[in-house]
Amino acid sequence: MQEKIKNWIKETLKVEEDVTLIHPKDMGNGDFTLVSLPENIEEHLQKLNQNKLPEIDKIEKVDRFINFYLSKKFFSGSIEEILNNRNFAENRTLQNKKIMVEYTDPNPFKPFHIGHLMTNAIGESIARILESSGASVSRANYQGDIGLHVAKAIWGLQKRGLPNPDFSTAEKANYIGECYSLGAGEYGPIHLGDEEKESPAKKEIDEINKKIYDKTDAKINKIYDWGFKVTMEAFEDLYRILGTKFDFYFLESEVAQIGENIVRDNIGKIFKESDGAIIFKGEEYDPKLHTRVFITSTGLPTYETKELGLAEEKFRMNPNMNLSIVVTANEQLDYMRVVAKALSLIHTEYTDKMKHITHGMMRLAGGKMSSRKGNVVTGESLIRDTIALVSEKVKDRDWDEEKKKKISEQIGVSAIKYSILKQSTGGDITYDFEKSISFEGDSGPYLQYSYVRANSVIEKAAKENILPDPHPESAPTEIFEIEKMLYRFPEIVLRSASEYEPHYIANYLIELARAFNGFYGNTLIVDKKDKTSPYKIALTFAFSFVMKKGLRLLGIEAPEKM
RNA sequence: GCCCUCGUAGUUCAAUGGAUAGAACAGUUCCGUCCUAAGGAAUAGAUGUAAGUUCGAUUCUUGCCGAGGGCACCA
Numbered sequence: 037m038q039e040k041i042k043n044w045i046k047e048t049l050k051v052e053e054d055v056t057l058i059h060p061k062d063m064g065n066g067d068f069t070l071v072s073l074p075e076n077i078e079e080h081l082q083k084l085n086q087n088k089l090p091e092i093d094k095i096e097k098v099d100r101f102i103n104f105y106l107s108k109k110f111f112s113g114s115i116e117e118i119l120n121n122r123n124f125a126e127n128r129t130l131q132n133k134k135i136m137v138e139y140t141d142p143n144p145f146k147p148f149h150i151g152h153l154m155t156n157a158i159g160e161s162i163a164r165i166l167e168s169s170g171a172s173v174s175r176a177n178y179q180g181d182i183g184l185h186v187a188k189a190i191w192g193l194q195k196r197g198l199p200n201p202d203f204s205t206a207e208k209a210n211y212i213g214e215c216y217s218l219g220a221g222e223y224g225p226i227h228l229g230d231e232e233k234e235s236p237a238k239k240e241i242d243e244i245n246k247k248i249y250d251k252t253d254a255k256i257n258k259i260y261d262w263g264f265k266v267t268m269e270a271f272e273d274l275y276r277i278l279g280t281k282f283d284f285y286f287l288e289s290e291v292a293q294i295g296e297n298i299v300r301d302n303i304g305k306i307f308k309e310s311d312g313a314i315i316f317k318g319e320e321y322d323p324k325l326h327t328r329v330f331i332t333s334t335g336l337p338t339y340e341t342k343e344l345g346l347a348e349e350k351f352r353m354n355p356n357m358n359l360s361i362v363v364t365a366n367e368q369l370d371y372m373r374v375v376a377k378a379l380s381l382i383h384t385e386y387t388d389k390m391k392h393i394t395h396g397m398m399r400l401a402g403g404k405m406s407s408r409k410g411n412v413v414t415g416e417s418l419i420r421d422t423i424a425l426v427s428e429k430v431k432d433r434d435w436d437e438e439k440k441k442k443i444s445e446q447i448g449v450s451a452i453k454y455s456i457l458k459q460s461t462g463g464d465i466t467y468d469f470e471k472s473i474s475f476e477g478d479s480g481p482y483l484q485y486s487y488v489r490a491n492s493v494i495e496k497a498a499k500e501n502i503l504p505d506p507h508p509e510s511a512p513t514e515i516f517e518i519e520k521m522l523y524r525f526p527e528i529v530l531r532s533a534s535e536y537e538p539h540y541i542a543n544y545l546i547e548l549a550r551a552f553n554g555f556y557g558n559t560l561i562v563d564k565k566d567k568t569s570p571y572k573i574a575l576t577f578a579f580s581f582v583m584k585k586g587l588r589l590l591g592i593e594a595p596e597k598m
Numbered sequence: 599g600c601c602c603u604c605g606u607a608g609u610u611c612a613a614u615g616g617a618u619a620g621a622a623c624a625g626u627u628c629c630g631u632c633c634u635a636a637g638g639a640a641u642a643g644a645u646g647u648a649a650g651u652u653c654g655a656u657u658c659u660u661g662c663c664g665a666g667g668g669c670a671c672c673a
Contacts, residue, residue: 060617071616100653101617180673313671324601332671339673370602370668396603396666429636459611462603464666466610471623478611478622485636493633531614543612546621557638598636
């Protein structure tokens with residue numbers, strides 16, 4: 037609609053350059069506003085009025101703004117479109133584009149952290165938003181299956197012994213996480229007064245680390261295989277609850293050699309030797325970049341090198357890929373720029389096909405983290421605790437156990453995901469545990485609740501045999517705020533996709549829910565005596581459809597009951 | 599020291615260079631037999647600072663102040 041009005045304005049006024057057409061902040065100022073310079077404004081107004089589009093009811097001038105009011109007919113038409121078009125709000129801007137999104141990236145043998153939870157929520161939502169623009173999206177997960185962290189966990193497992201076989205997968209994974217913490221704590225130097233001494237555990241852990249690489253110790257191999265399987269299974273359980281299904285799993289051990297070959301093939305051209313290490317001098321290409329080590333003086337490939345191997349592997353596995361997106365925390369921003377520069381020198385054809393999206397840290401309000409005591413708040417425990425608290429709230433509902441479990445998961449996950457996605461990616465967020473479980477106001481459960489309310493209205497209408505009717509003849513003359521918002525959904529989705537920003541959708545949905553709840557509170561929707569009831573029910577249908585679709589784009593499920 | 603990100607109500611967050619800077623939580627008031635009150639209505643409260651560009655700046659540029667992250671053998 038925005039494009040249509042823009043084109044009409046350009047044609048009518050015979051201007052070539054783009055015009056500024058926006059939604060006014062205050063709906064009392066119409067549905068669209070043309071911002072123009074003071075000269076000729078009267079003349080423009082006259083021309084526009086003479087050549088008025090059928091969808092436009094009224095045009096008026098306030099200061100230098102020309103405001104357009106859409107007609108009731110347009111709104112009822114948009115409601116009709118929402119009801120008839122299952123693909124409403126989808127677009128084809130990325131049709132035939134192959135995009136890979138890498139996100140989550142937890143490490144086997146380590147806990148699923150809050151950071152992984154954030155990356156997952158953002159990555160999944162971006163994947164879905166791109167899909168709704170017609171892209172063919174594959175989801176990728178990259179995991180560190182080798183390295184010191186694994187050795188620390190195995191050292192801890194040897195010290196404490198394997199967990200009780202009756203433990204659930206999640207409990208076993210937590211146990212492994214504790215063993216990792218034990219190993220990590222013992223690895224550091226011991227302080228004796230002012231003296232610093234290497235801990236005896238360091239030597240043992242380094243020894244284990246070597247054996248993990250060369251696979252010569254049968255006992256360690258066995259623990260490794262068991263631990264790898266347990267943590268990966270535990271991650272899968274979380275992905276199921278979170279609503280993610282990955283198409284590709286990349287492992288550090290698989291891409292390390294590929295990356296090393298790339299680096300060694302380009303020594304002298306792109307990479308240089310320095311103090312025995314192989315480095316890339318980023319600042320020679322761009323003052324904003326810096327030098328990074330790709331292969332250490334002991335001959336081991338670093339993270340940067342593995343990242344090169346990973347990129348190459350992605351393009352190999354997914355030929356003709358148009359875009360490779362990686363979602364990580366902010367702290368990787370500067371490394372990734374250097375890596376991206378090196379990669380674009382090796383493969384110029386990748387230069388415009390890589391995008392790095394970063395997010396901030398999640399801080400927990402109220403001092404909930406107490407790592408020393410071992411009860412660290414992990415992503416896994418955050419999900420578990422939130423769901424448990426929701427379960428408590430719905431325990432008296434008249435549903436069977438399975439339904440209670442499912443709905444508690446849907447609500448708990450939405451509480452967490454919404455608090456991550458409601459604000460722009462990039463900044464730190466504060467997760468207030470207490471607020472999230474109170475479900476008040478600006479929250480995922482509030483959106484879900486609005487959806488459930490709409491559905492129960494629809495159910496009631498069905499029982500009373502009132503059919504929805506979006507045609508203007510049955511519409512009340514009043515134009516509801518909710519009508520003025522529903523038709524804008526496709527614009528919001530488009531913007532989210534082009535900026536890779538889910539929060540536009542989250543903010544839109546909260547305003548939409550508020551508009552619907554206002555409508556719901558002030559209007560009797562299902563009423564046999566009311567001739568406009570079928571229109572109001574159609575409106576409710578349209579709201580329910582858009583809300584469900586919007587929640588889906590955020591990676592949040594819409595429960596049938598709450 | 600250099601590079602990146604960011605400073606908006608008491609708090610947590612919004613605002614494609616446009617109108618009176620939007621919400622939510624906390625505060626003060628109302629609305630209970632009703633399509634689920636996990637709700638609705640009302641009320642009060644903010645752009646770190648100094649310049650510049652512009653008809654017009656929270657948004658763009660620069661200085662300063664403040665916060666976080668990154669700057670070679672960890673990932």
